[in-house]
Amino acid sequence: MSNPEIAKLGHFALITTDLEKSKWFFSEILGLEETETVDGVVYLRAWGDFEHHTLSLQQGDESRIDHIAWRTKRPEDVDAFAKILEESGTEVTWVDAGVEAGQGRAIRFKLPSEHSFELYYDVEKPLAAPERRSVLKNQTYKSWAKGISPRRIDHVNLLTSMLANEVSDFLEEKLGFKMRECVQAPDNSLVGAWLSVTPLVHDIAISHDPQSPTTNQIHHISYWLDNSQDLLRAADILTEHGIEFKGPGKHGISQAMYIYAIDPGSGVRVEIFTNGYLIFEPDWEPIVWTLDEMDIGFTYWGDQMDSKTENNPTIKG
Amino acid sequence: MSNPEIAKLGHFALITTDLEKSKWFFSEILGLEETETVDGVVYLRAWGDFEHHTLSLQQGDESRIDHIAWRTKRPEDVDAFAKILEESGTEVTWVDAGVEAGQGRAIRFKLPSEHSFELYYDVEKPLAAPERRSVLKNQTYKSWAKGISPRRIDHVNLLTSMLANEVSDFLEEKLGFKMRECVQAPDNSLVGAWLSVTPLVHDIAISHDPQSPTTNQIHHISYWLDNSQDLLRAADILTEHGIEFKGPGKHGISQAMYIYAIDPGSGVRVEIFTNGYLIFEPDWEPIVWTLDEMDIGFTYWGDQMDSKTENNPTIKG
Amino acid sequence: MSNPEIAKLGHFALITTDLEKSKWFFSEILGLEETETVDGVVYLRAWGDFEHHTLSLQQGDESRIDHIAWRTKRPEDVDAFAKILEESGTEVTWVDAGVEAGQGRAIRFKLPSEHSFELYYDVEKPLAAPERRSVLKNQTYKSWAKGISPRRIDHVNLLTSMLANEVSDFLEEKLGFKMRECVQAPDNSLVGAWLSVTPLVHDIAISHDPQSPTTNQIHHISYWLDNSQDLLRAADILTEHGIEFKGPGKHGISQAMYIYAIDPGSGVRVEIFTNGYLIFEPDWEPIVWTLDEMDIGFTYWGDQMDSKTENNPTIKG
Amino acid sequence: MSNPEIAKLGHFALITTDLEKSKWFFSEILGLEETETVDGVVYLRAWGDFEHHTLSLQQGDESRIDHIAWRTKRPEDVDAFAKILEESGTEVTWVDAGVEAGQGRAIRFKLPSEHSFELYYDVEKPLAAPERRSVLKNQTYKSWAKGISPRRIDHVNLLTSMLANEVSDFLEEKLGFKMRECVQAPDNSLVGAWLSVTPLVHDIAISHDPQSPTTNQIHHISYWLDNSQDLLRAADILTEHGIEFKGPGKHGISQAMYIYAIDPGSGVRVEIFTNGYLIFEPDWEPIVWTLDEMDIGFTYWGDQMDSKTENNPTIKG
CATH class of the missing domain: 3.10.180.10 (2,3-Dihydroxybiphenyl 1,2-Dioxygenase, domain 1)
Structure with a gap:
């Protein structure tokens, strides 16, 4: 078997x-x-x-x-x-x-x-x-009915006070996730890890921060938009309704564009996400970023989150 | 094994x-x-x-x-x-x-x-x-250097005078492709088949036309753009350089947008392709379109190719 | 005075x-x-x-x-x-x-x-x-509340069995409109005229067709979108709701992109319009297109209307 | 006369x-x-x-x-x-x-x-x-030949240690500019002024900063893009070529989107600019923003410039 x-x-x-x-x-x-x-x-x-x-x-x-x-x-x-x-x-x-x-x-x-x-x-x-219902047999609903209107669920990002590799090892060994990109400290421990079971660069990411209040915070959950302009439209909608957010910007890691918005009910952060690349190579070697390269890895360009975790409250997972 | x-x-x-x-x-x-x-x-x-x-x-x-x-x-x-x-x-x-x-x-x-x-x-x-070289470790070249500037190869579409199922059966049985969408005649034969080994809706499609000059024509090869606006930019570039094309339009099957341009050197048709959906469901049931539903299946909206194959020359594969 | x-x-x-x-x-x-x-x-x-x-x-x-x-x-x-x-x-x-x-x-x-x-x-x-109300003092409503969501009114296009110059002469001489672009027949009569009182290429256009049922038909009224991708979104919305339309495409004249949708209540045609150029030059010489150049003038690329007026019903103005 | x-x-x-x-x-x-x-x-x-x-x-x-x-x-x-x-x-x-x-x-x-x-x-x-040359008679060059590829010149923004109204009064009285939007201090002096002779919200802006090294600095010059996605493409091009910039973001004043890039040769700041609104109303009342409202006036959303002039060097005008 x-x-x-x-x-x-x-x-x-x-x-x-x-x-x-x-x-x-x-x-x-x-x-x-x-x-x-x-x-x-x-x-x-x-x-x-x-x-x-x-x-x-x-x-x-x-x-x-x-x-x-x-x-x-x-x-x-x-x-x-x-x-x-x-x-x-x-x-x-x-x-x-x-x-x-x-x-x-x-x-x-x-x-x-x-x-x-x-x-x-x-x-x-x-x-x-x-x-x-959509007029198309392969699409569940008519699109663009209300609000930002993402196409589908995309990924989750876990925040933890543990080292990222302590979580990613489990994901790789027990659950079959593949490491796609990571940020490595000089001692070879990982402070960030992006893994997937699909050709998406990540279905899940692990973000390490020693200041994280627990080992099991949720940095964000994410939904996918088809086009980068949709992010700009999302920024208009969020601003008009008084929703707090960061972005738009583009990550180096994953090459994807983002907005990070906060659900005012629960406080959970939602990444509205688009573009980026797919990994079809069967022999993909994880892209390893050093601490020196983290800045462009996290933000290729654009508005970004404050790097201090205490300024970016998260909920528990 | x-x-x-x-x-x-x-x-x-x-x-x-x-x-x-x-x-x-x-x-x-x-x-x-x-x-x-x-x-x-x-x-x-x-x-x-x-x-x-x-x-x-x-x-x-x-x-x-x-x-x-x-x-x-x-x-x-x-x-x-x-x-x-x-x-x-x-x-x-x-x-x-x-x-x-x-x-x-x-x-x-x-x-x-x-x-x-x-x-x-x-x-x-x-x-x-x-x-x-890109400043990003996960990207091969700087993007947007010249012309339409697609991100990556996408798929191939074979045109044949055989029934599509005579080709797709081989792809499924011998090579492990999965049927994602198809157009079925009342006698259950297939006149179109979209198959993949990846979560893309198709890595390969088979288009049946009894008027196809041979069993082994190439309907088109395809490259991927990240955003739908990139198609409109492509249309400007093609028009300014006198390149013949059809589109832009959007397929129902695959939900993707397209332009079909002809390489003036070889005559091969190149589909410039974007958006669409991914199939992550392990129990995906092929979407079966009837002949009556073919019109919206092929063209959800937009400029489309003449339905007569004799007006759309192809090269052999 | x-x-x-x-x-x-x-x-x-x-x-x-x-x-x-x-x-x-x-x-x-x-x-x-x-x-x-x-x-x-x-x-x-x-x-x-x-x-x-x-x-x-x-x-x-x-x-x-x-x-x-x-x-x-x-x-x-x-x-x-x-x-x-x-x-x-x-x-x-x-x-x-x-x-x-x-x-x-x-x-x-x-x-x-x-x-x-x-x-x-x-x-x-x-x-x-x-x-x-928008959170901005210079914007009337929050944008993107529902449907296609154009920013503003744009222009009107009159269809007439008269020569276009018989109408445009009046607009120029009595009302101060300026000719911006036109299509001229060999006898110097105009079959199409685009005029404005603003830097828009046209606030009004006159389309001549000898087959027009009257001298005073409305070819279309028009609203403006900010971005070309918004047209593609509009095409999705129209298709999902069963609204008949032509486009998307791009005009040579005005360099603007379009969709032509029909209001199912009145039958009036609405051009959803974006991009194009502005005329700030005080000594603008009208761009004169010949009948031979009309094709690219009307359609730089994309899906276009049937050229026969009898296939494109209009309402009276 | x-x-x-x-x-x-x-x-x-x-x-x-x-x-x-x-x-x-x-x-x-x-x-x-x-x-x-x-x-x-x-x-x-x-x-x-x-x-x-x-x-x-x-x-x-x-x-x-x-x-x-x-x-x-x-x-x-x-x-x-x-x-x-x-x-x-x-x-x-x-x-x-x-x-x-x-x-x-x-x-x-x-x-x-x-x-x-x-x-x-x-x-x-x-x-x-x-x-x-473009294939269109109304367009000077083929578009999209290289780089960011803006359509046209847009506006200029003057930085001065004088009050903005000391400059804008001259523009209005001697040169016929119309005030479109402004930021007003409690003493009714202006710290920012946006004026135009066209329906653009501004052909020229005056930015007051008491820390400005002279009365005659150039805050930025500006070129226009047709679509907001073009800004995101610009951000990729600038990043790949090591050009320093701020943005993308969207102004409340003018409702336009921006990137501010620095010419590495001269140090002049160039605003790459798109979207926004046009003013056709003949009785336009200037939109007056108070100091309290400046934040959303300058940045509706997105990455913004450091508010301290000493961190944003400018050249003289």
């Missing part, structure tokens, strides 16, 4: 202390579509997402990402991953089918950094309601 | 009856970079391509695509594919390392349609000359 | 046989904002328009443009134009202040082609409602 | 201490076209400029803008302005035809701030060389 594999990033489960405000931000400003609301949990996805949801919102006492979910490549991979993880000492919890709307049974476990991951295979791909 | 796999599209080997004009078109108008010229063969690539070349140009008596090359996932996959193909009755020819500059040993064989494919693994990834 | 002058295009007064559908098209699809509805007349403007309205919609038995309104440079110019027109034999009708919401007294008269013009100076510039 | 009028901004005459580097920057990086070089003066213009030049470069001991030239509306306006200026005590110098290539006789004089202005009417509008 071949090794189990992760196919793709699935969704973010966001707990927010202000559900109404988060729902307004993600629906009206970012422009996600609501699939349904079940037991107080709001299930959202972008117009080009196929799965039941790529974001869920739930009221809670503390804003945090409850878990980051990934879809496996084959149905049997969920069990296979459970076995591998348990055998190597990682505690695994099973979640019954239907606990999350539209989703089959799944496992949850924690990274060495205490960030919570979920793995599932079975998921519904509901059609949009007729009046919102 | 696991099945051999193709990782990605590698390059197009174009024979042209007017090398100087083709070189002008691909270098100055499309804006590819020249890696080197060896024995009269001009090796070109886009600013974001990593391999030694994604297009080669060679003078010849008849303009045609000599072969379409694909890179395998592992070194041993070349031999494994050779074995599988020969065992199933497909004649395989070996090409020595160095016959094509920068490339290791490779095999060549013909599809049922007589289109010629090449498979290789070993390939050089030369740095750009210092004055043309 | 100096000659009276026209400062700018003011608004289009559209009579429609299906007010609800026209209101849906102009509000939800094109994305204009409603200033107010008075006595069944819906007053609309774009997010960057300053005046009370740039389009009014009214139910009627026949869809037509009731009048095209222009603002004069000075208050006294309305009377001065009335005098000049009457002295040269053009019948002038006065419209009282308030007949059109937000507007002072005005005159109406007909061009030699029977198209109806209105001239006014006094007009209100109401603020947007607080929740829709 | 009616008052003399200025029609438009004509050109910048730049003295540079490093002619070769300035020529490289303006020709290869910004992408201006060279009309001709006469007596060591390099005459440049953008692909959509019509006049002989919009920028001249000349070697000198100190980098500075020798003069800012404006074209009058009528031939006789040059003499009329000379008379008005002299009568009001402004010293006027005459420049013979041909002293600047392609230009007729002109006057020069100084603003109260000591910035030097030139007024001329007669100017040549040479065609581009055949191989560089």
